[in-house]
Amino acid sequence: xxxxxxxxxxxxxxxxxxxxxxxxxxxxxxxxxxxxxxxxxxxxxxxxxxxxxxxxxxxxxxxxxxxxxxxxxxxxxxxxxxxxxxxxxxxxxxxxxxxxxxxxxxxxxxxxxxxxxx
Numbered sequence: 001x002x003x004x005x006x007x008x009x010x011x012x013x014x015x016x017x018x019x020x021x022x023x024x025x026x027x028x029x030x031x032x033x034x035x036x037x038x039x040x041x042x043x044x045x046x047x048x049x050x051x052x053x054x055x056x057x058x059x060x061x062x063x064x065x066x067x068x069x070x071x072x073x074x075x076x077x078x079x080x081x082x083x084x085x086x087x088x089x090x091x092x093x094x095x096x097x098x099x100x101x102x103x104x105x106x107x108x109x110x111x112x113x114x115x116x117x118x
Contacts, residue, residue: 022038036074
């Protein structure tokens, strides 16, 4: 954009909604300037990627935590579809997924086997 490079975190295209979805991930609490940056990314995607027939780009901001009132004020005059939510990090894997993923030991063994084949 202009003379500078900007990098959004995740960009998806939703086939049923026919729109791009930008996901910004923040490891800190919500700050009002995060909404401005996401608004900037939405405008850039709409101008550079959006085609005729596509719906407006949606922005989702995932933060460590957010104060609802601060988020409402920050988004009050932005007329683009933007959502703000908190994420939760879990230390344990759900039981139904454990059997479908390799253990750390299995990954390490596989990596050491690849190294010995070179």
